[in-house]
Structure formats: structure tokens, C-alpha cells
Amino acid sequence: MRKTIRNSTIVAVTGLLMAFNATADDKIVMDGSTTVGPIAKSFAEYYMKANPNVNITVSESGSGNGAKSIINGTCDIGNMSRPMKSSEKKSAKDSGVMPIEHIIAMDGIAVIVHPSNPAKGLTVAQLRDIYNGKIKSWKELGGPDSKIVVISRDTNSGTYETFETMVMNKEKMASGVEYVGSNGAIRQRVLSTENAIGYVGLAFLEGVKSLEVNNVMPSEDTVRNKTYPISRPLYMYTKGRPKEGTHLFNFINLYNTTEGKKIIADTGFVPMN
């Protein structure tokens, strides 16, 4: 009898602990890419203005953390400037999360220098050689005899991963490359350093000089028609397919509306057709 009581108690307590809660629809949490950040923040501002009862938060911790937050279930939308890797998709499914991809816009990764830099353009091969350390001075590119200060995004960033895939072609970056944590920080570093070179999303060109790559200037047209060599889609990931009629559904589909496309264009990116 004593054992039966003890066993029943254990089963009852465990059962009680197995109760679970539902998620509220009036709160949307976003985390991830600093590149997608400006679009996410502008979308959030617009949506909250139209729906004052909805609270939307946007954190910018990099695409890698956007994927992690989706996998761990700590956000509703993971912002990413690269697609989820197969290993991340597997981790998500192992955690009971079905990641659904939404391509919200296109972006070009612009190569930027200080406004006083006379350089006009580079080839992808020259760019690779600057970042792998083979080209060390602007003199080797027809410029002044000064050492190139090479700035990159940190390795958790989707911008970094896109640059690594599209430019570095599996070659490693040189040990002297300086890593910074956001597109804005790269822009600031290049603005304050005459001999610097960096790469940022199209929305971060204010005050800096953007270079041609393979004789093509990054612009809305060249990104959309894919003639600019370093262009990419931007993503938002949700945990499963949002239910029609929910705020999450309306918010994630904002990119496809006239107002959403205007917001994307205003923040310096290229809306989807």
C-alpha cells in the first residue's frame, strides 16, 4: 500500500509538471542579422503604429544568433542575411521547430573606402587578395604607398559568411584583418581611417565611398538584375507557418505589400518583385 501511494504521488506530480502554456499573439520577438535589422526595425515601427496593442522587439546579434534563437525557441522571427545551413535546419527539427524561410528583400554587399581614397573599383580577385593578405598596400593597386587597413564583419555575421563564400573562395582571411561587430561599426571605422577598406550592406553607405566590383557599381538595379557580383537575398525565418489572421502572419507578409516595399527601398535595400 505504501508503495502504491508513493508511486501514485510520483506519477501525479510528474503529470502536473507536464502542463504547458500557449504563446501570446500580441508580442513578436525578432533577433538576428544586423543587415536585416534596419528593415526589421522599420517594419516594427510601422506595424506597431498601425496596431498599438502589438509589441514588437528587434535585437541585432548576427545571423548565427538569429538561427540559434529560432532553434531555441526564444524568438518568433529570426533575421538572417544568409540562408540557414543544413546543420542549423537539422538542429531546429531536433528541437521540434520547423523553420520556414521568407525571402523579404535583396541586398548587395558594397565594398567601401574613405571618401578621400582615389580608388574607383576592384575585381573580386583583387578583393580576395586584400583580405587574404597578398595585397598589403594601396600602391599595389595604383594608389598611394600606404598600408591597407582591412576591416571585416565578425565571423558570426551573415554578411561575413556571404563575403567569405562569394569573395574568399575558401581562402582564409589574413591574421591582420580587424573584425567588428556590425555594419554600422565598419562604416564608422572606414569613415575615420583614410587607408581602410571594408564591406557593408547597401543600407550603410552614408558618408563613405562605394567601389565598383568587376566594373559594376552596387545599386538597386544591378543587385536586382544580378550583374553586381556580391548580391544576396535577405531572410526572415519563422517557427512553422504563421497562422493566417494572426499578427505574426500579417507582419511576416509585410514585405510583399506596397508599404512594405517602400520601407525596404527607403532603408536602402531592394524589394522583391
Added chain:
Amino acid sequence: MTMKRITGTIAITGVILSGILLQAAQAAEEKKSWTDNVTIKGDLRYRYETIEDDSKLNSDKETFTRDRNRIRARLGVEAKVNDNMKAGVALSTGQNDPVSGNQTIGDSFQKKDFKLDQAYFDWSLFNNDPTTIKLVGGKQKNSFMPTSSSDLIWDGDATPEGLVLKGATGNETISIGSNLGYLWLQERSSNSDDTMLYIGQGFVTFDPMPELSLKVGATYYGYQEVQGSDVLDWEGKNNSYGNSTMTGSKSGSTTNKAWASEFTPIEIFAVMDMFVMGLPVSIYGQTVKNNDASTDFDSGYLYGISFGKAKNPKTFEVGYRFAELEKDAVLGCLTDSDRWGGGTDGKGHKVYGKYQIAKNFQVGLTYFMDEKKISDASKTTDYNRMQADLIYSF
């Protein structure tokens, strides 16, 4: 030259070459704090367990019931050696049991053993997502279970020893993978009759849509030097864990039991993962047949279904599975140690539920309803077991 020696020579050459490459890579690497490259993880499970075993009777000739509380603590450290290589060491409670880290509490508060559970390197020979080739060497996590629920052949706590080559490639909708194992089950210093385990496993995964994934595959297990070798029993009690035996070697006045069968089982498995109304559902099955069994008891199968995944806070999982494993289908000393008390020659049901209360904190309840010694109907008995778990991980 034997296959074992050739494989071993290739493996050792690989390890030496890896060391040379490693040094070159290290020289080129930027200096970082060592803490940036080290991950520490572990877990603690507190379990209440009650077992009703009809094969054992108490002094009143009633079914023997045992209640006990057990802990399982594991602590591991993994270091990133360079961009392509990791090395790790992990410790676990438990005695020398290869398939359990459980430690029963209540022996006058004696100190408990904390033993080496894993010691491995994980060398990424090629990594260009989604194509990967890895070599994992040492005492390592098991790579051959199709899913953690597909536990017909292995106990989830078993950590194989040797070298495992793992490869995978594919695209968004279809991917293929293979695992090759060169494992040392028993090295014998007195002669060259080492018991080896060579494994070849291949699988294909179809992902036609985010809601559906299907994985099918097959595994060949090639044991060498099993038949006629003394059974491997960590407790030294000549227990064959369900397998058929013959007369083995003599140790003083004791005649040891030896395995009567060779073991070359072939396994076929399938796992279908779905999301139904947003809820993860998994349906899985496994079947195994030992083509070199000395008896007709050479097969086994398992099927099961689960709903939900208890991983993120406030998520749950419930599931059911049925398994039957005949006497000489697989090597009994490596199978699940909970189901019908471990080994082969049993069948039964398992129902379970888990709930992730908070980050890194889970509760679980499991009930087994089994029969053991099914190869002889006159000796078949019931075996029921209930486990209630509190699991903390970090």
C-alpha cells in the same frame, strides 16, 4: 597482413599526418584566449525506479519488487583545437557497465566512481556545407543509432571505441550519408584473436517539404572473433545477456561461458518526421537479422511513434514503442539496459512522457511492460519497470 593491421596502419598514419597539419595550422592561427575555444557541458539525472521481475521471487514466493533511487552525472569538455579539429573528454558516473552511467544511491553514503566515458578527436577532413567528411577517433558518442529512439541494437549510453569515418552530402530535398566504423570490442594481449567490430552504414534522407522528412538506411555489423570467445560481462559473472553460449575457457575451477554464435547482423531502418498542425510527430522502425546465428532466434524489430519534442522550455514529448529481440539477433551486452533488464531474448512495450519545464530542466516518466526469456515459453516471465526522472543539463 590482416585487414585489421592494414586498417590500423592507415589509421595511425592518418593520425600522425593530422598532427603535422595541426601544428602548421596552429602556427598560422591568431592567438586567442583558450577559454574562447573550450565548451563545458554536462547533465545530472535523478531517477526513482521500481522494478517488478517475475523471474525472481522474494522470501514469500511473491514477485520480487525493487525500488531504488539512482543518479547519473556526466561532465564533458570539448576544445576547438583548430578550424578543422576538436578534441573532447567526458566523465560519467557508473561502474564499468558499458551501457549505463547509473549509480544507485544508498550504500552508506560511500563515494561514487566518476569514470572516463569519452575521449576523442573529431577531425573535419572536408567541410563545405552541406558536404562534410569527418574522422572521429577514440572513445566516442555512438554515431550508428538512426535516432535516439531507435535503440534496438544499442543502448544510448554506449560509447564505442575506435575510429569512425562519417560523410554526408546532398541538397535541400535529398541527402545521403554514411558511417564506417573500425571498433575494438575486446583487445586480448595474450593472443591475436581480438574481437573487432566493423560497421558500414548508409542512409538517404528525403526532405520534400518543411513538414516532412523521411530517412531510410541500412547497417552491416561485422563482428570478428566472437564465436568461441568468452562472453564479455563487465560484472565478471559469466552473463551472456541473453545470447546462446557454449563452453569457454577455464579460469581455475571456473568454466567460462563462450558465445555460441558469430554475429554479422544487418539492420534496416526508417524514420519519418512530420509536423502535423505544428506538432512534431515521428514514426520509426528498425529490423535486424543475424545471418551467422547458431540458432533460429536470429531476428529482432522495433517500431514506435512520438508526439512533440521536449527540448525548448514548455515543450513536451510523449511516445510509445514496441521491441522484440531474439536471443542471437545482436550482441546482448550492448543493447538497452532498461528494456526487460537488458540484453536480448525479450519483447515488450515502452510508453513515456517528458516535459521541459524550463531551460535545461526536464521531467520524465517511463513505463516498460516486457517479457523476458521469450525463446523458451516455459521460462517466459513478466518484467515491468517504471522510471521517474528529473534531468538538469548545462
